[in-house]
Amino acid sequence: MIETIQLLPGITLRCVRDTRFKQGCLSVQLVRQMTAEEAAFNALLPAVLLRGTNRHPNLRAITHRLDELYGATVGTLVRRVGDYQTTGVYCGFMDDRFALEGDHVLSSMIGFLEEILMDSPLEDGGFLPSFVESEKKNLIATIESQLNDKRVYASGQLLKLMCANDTFGLPRLGEAEQVAVIDAKALHLHYEKILRESPVHIFYVGSADSSYVAQLLKPIFAKLDRSPISLPAQTGFHPCDGRDEVETMAVSQGKLCMGFTTSITNRDKEFPAMQLMNTILGAGMTSKLFMNVREKLSLCYSVGSGYYGTKGIVTVSAGIDFDKELKTREEILRQVAACKAGDISEMELNAAKEAVLSSLRATHDAPGSIEGYYATAALSGLGLSPEEYMAAVRAVTLEDVVAAANTLKLHTTYFLKGAA
Amino acid sequence: MELTHYPMLDEDVFRTRLSNGLTVALVRRQGFSKRLAYFVTDYGSIHTDFEFEGKQWSAPAGVAHYLEHKMFDMPGGRDVSAEFAALGAMTNAFTSYDITAYYFSCTENFEDCLRLLLEFVSTPYFTKESVEKEQGIIDQEIGMNADAPDSRVFEDLMENLYENHPIRVPILGTSETIREITPEILERCHRAFYTPGNMMLCVVGDVEPDTVTAIAEEVLGTEPREVGKKQNTWAESLEVSVPNVERKMEVAMPMFNMAFKCTPTENGEAGIRREMVADLAAEALFGESSELYLHLYEEGLIDSSFGGGFETIDGCAMLMCSGDSDEPYAVRDAILAHAKKLVADGIPEEDFMRMKRSALGRRIRELDSFDSTCFRTCAYHLSDFDYFRFPGVYSQIQVSEIGDFLAETVKEAHCGISVIYPLNQEETV
Numbered sequence: 001m002i003e004t005i006q007l008l009p010g011i012t013l014r015c016v017r018d019t020r021f022k023q024g025c026l027s028v029q030l031v032r033q034m035t036a037e038e039a040a041f042n043a044l045l046p047a048v049l050l051r052g053t054n055r056h057p058n059l060r061a062i063t064h065r066l067d068e069l070y071g072a073t074v075g076t077l078v079r080r081v082g083d084y085q086t087t088g089v090y091c092g093f094m095d096d097r098f099a100l101e102g103d104h105v106l107s108s109m110i111g112f113l114e115e116i117l118m119d120s121p122l123e124d125g126g127f128l129p130s131f132v133e134s135e136k137k138n139l140i141a142t143i144e145s146q147l148n149d150k151r152v153y154a155s156g157q158l159l160k161l162m163c164a165n166d167t168f169g170l171p172r173l174g175e176a177e178q179v180a181v182i183d184a185k186a187l188h189l190h191y192e193k194i195l196r197e198s199p200v201h202i203f204y205v206g207s208a209d210s211s212y213v214a215q216l217l218k219p220i221f222a223k224l225d226r227s228p229i230s231l232p233a234q235t236g237f238h239p240c241d242g243r244d245e246v247e248t249m250a251v252s253q254g255k256l257c258m259g260f261t262t263s264i265t266n267r268d269k270e271f272p273a274m275q276l277m278n279t280i281l282g283a284g285m286t287s288k289l290f291m292n293v294r295e296k297l298s299l300c301y302s303v304g305s306g307y308y309g310t311k312g313i314v315t316v317s318a319g320i321d322f323d324k325e326l327k328t329r330e331e332i333l334r335q336v337a338a339c340k341a342g343d344i345s346e347m348e349l350n351a352a353k354e355a356v357l358s359s360l361r362a363t364h365d366a367p368g369s370i371e372g373y374y375a376t377a378a379l380s381g382l383g384l385s386p387e388e389y390m391a392a393v394r395a396v397t398l399e400d401v402v403a404a405a406n407t408l409k410l411h412t413t414y415f416l417k418g419a420a
Numbered sequence: 421m422e423l424t425h426y427p428m429l430d431e432d433v434f435r436t437r438l439s440n441g442l443t444v445a446l447v448r449r450q451g452f453s454k455r456l457a458y459f460v461t462d463y464g465s466i467h468t469d470f471e472f473e474g475k476q477w478s479a480p481a482g483v484a485h486y487l488e489h490k491m492f493d494m495p496g497g498r499d500v501s502a503e504f505a506a507l508g509a510m511t512n513a514f515t516s517y518d519i520t521a522y523y524f525s526c527t528e529n530f531e532d533c534l535r536l537l538l539e540f541v542s543t544p545y546f547t548k549e550s551v552e553k554e555q556g557i558i559d560q561e562i563g564m565n566a567d568a569p570d571s572r573v574f575e576d577l578m579e580n581l582y583e584n585h586p587i588r589v590p591i592l593g594t595s596e597t598i599r600e601i602t603p604e605i606l607e608r609c610h611r612a613f614y615t616p617g618n619m620m621l622c623v624v625g626d627v628e629p630d631t632v633t634a635i636a637e638e639v640l641g642t643e644p645r646e647v648g649k650k651q652n653t654w655a656e657s658l659e660v661s662v663p664n665v666e667r668k669m670e671v672a673m674p675m676f677n678m679a680f681k682c683t684p685t686e687n688g689e690a691g692i693r694r695e696m697v698a699d700l701a702a703e704a705l706f707g708e709s710s711e712l713y714l715h716l717y718e719e720g721l722i723d724s725s726f727g728g729g730f731e732t733i734d735g736c737a738m739l740m741c742s743g744d745s746d747e748p749y750a751v752r753d754a755i756l757a758h759a760k761k762l763v764a765d766g767i768p769e770e771d772f773m774r775m776k777r778s779a780l781g782r783r784i785r786e787l788d789s790f791d792s793t794c795f796r797t798c799a800y801h802l803s804d805f806d807y808f809r810f811p812g813v814y815s816q817i818q819v820s821e822i823g824d825f826l827a828e829t830v831k832e833a834h835c836g837i838s839v840i841y842p843l844n845q846e847e848t849v
Contacts, residue, residue: 020451022430023785039767042523047724059717063709067774070781095783138723141744144672145502145725148569250670250843253563253807284510285501301560319564354508361527362454367786 024206040174482593611646
């Protein structure tokens, strides 16, 4: 199903050939260790690359070229996967079979990708200051606009508090103040450095044969002067003191977030049990949290839990009235305690298994989800294909789920409430 | 069912209309694990006024959405979500201005899931207690919306742009209107609009056509029933009486929504053609490939959050754009000026061909998404058009239609704008 080709030292191409789709996708990720110093650079970089090339010197020229390629898209790709941050681009393009006779979308797309990655217009050894300045403004606006979605904001605040000793608390796109001080020359130096040394992960999904894709891509990367480094392995949660914080803001609905730690990460064999435990607790409309906190007690509109498997963190968040805070806290803890005590029905366990299995089965049904699964699995240390993962999920017993639940420890609580 | 093959899109679509009046479509996708089914009623938040069983009715705002929530209740304490979950399926629903959709996706147990979907959506079960309890949940949802600047900026605009069309009231209704909703009202709306003649079932996936129709007839019966007659036109001038509205909220930078009122689109091919013309006109005017976008972006008046297109809803239509900007009114003035220039100078044929190719390619790519395909198949069918015929419509559109659309639409008198400023902006200046 998936073919892995070592294109060059430190440069890996993964291909999934699939002729069912109307489009293909190609992603290129440079992999970095997440650090406070570098995060903003890596977040800004692809936006600047996409502003123009020597042949297509502005946004309009770039868009015209993409229009000619039947409405292809190229977007920035900045991921955080556990201790790593990736920076790069994601291309989506129509399959060749729908193009006019003689048009080859994939090879033209890769040619254009080369321009974007390797042929930026430069000035005094740096990127064009006009590009850099306006993309800094954009990125700062994006970072600041996370405040607009209070649920996202509150989850970010919780992770910051929990991860005082861990880069996992750093915002994926860096901080606005760090973006503000980046200059065009420093950014270009950074790009040269990461092109030289970073592991490069390339992913293709589409109808073309992997050897053809490799043949198109290899010459592009062979031009680079590389001295690749390897990254330290992923690590679990780095302990720090727990907190209990309240923040006030002009909002009409409160957001309560509770963070738990677990020793189980996606590198462990107990991972599927922990994932099922999270599903039973708070994923979807049949979870304990939804059924009790929302349906039975009407304490909230939204409630759910999430499991950050790369790190071993489970978070619960709920949108509530300000005066329901204590009651909601108690109820959330009661539901976690129920999981620990093994108060889980056969039906709950089976429903959780079916939900996880169903989403794994559907992984192969869209190019984006194939890319998303494999490209992050390779980095996070999850060494399982969807099929192997499904087998592991099926084998989980109730005892395994209860054992996983008993690794959970409440670490930090954060409550966003309205100004008095 | 009747099979149509679309060679330009490499698609097979089966369609039929059952004797009970239900339209059924199956977009067959062989070799895929996922199966998706939408059960849609041609009834949304704007359809509060209707004629049914010989009488004229006017329901409280928010009733369609309230009904959507309450459909998940079943007699005997059955839990629909849990039953889907036990089958390994996900179910959900949404209410828009003009439709309400219930759907599930699964990879196994398709037949049981389909039976369950049709059963719960066609089973009204509303008790006084459960209807009252729902008020708390929907009030929370209204509260959440009140804190969401994206929703507020849009709802403010609609309230000011329209004088009579019910799009001026939020889909959820208000805390006051939802208090007027009773089990009797829900039952009547259900009887009037959740009847096969007003509904459509669409499936995307590797499924046998006969399976779908057999299950639909088994659950819904074969007899047609009366369908409520909705009010779906409203007296509305193209002139905007309140051209701007402003509010302050906890946001990072000012954000805006802007719209130019248009005459409502017709049903059928003419309507779809107008929609595609309008989307191309939007691209030519302020899309990423336009001169104006580049200019505004480089001047820092817009950022990558900027975008827009044509919106059409029963009884109204508008050309819209939105984004974050420190100077929303300068963006509006630039759009008005640039439209005049485009109308005067004309759009070069080469640019037009490139835009068409791009729009066509994007629509083809979007067919990979089960959700988007299922939704579009239903939405376009309810406008009397076969969505899979879009390549043919694109090929007929002439460049002059773009200019005509811009000349008729992008006028100051037809324009409304809504802005949300950050709360602390004045204090810090």
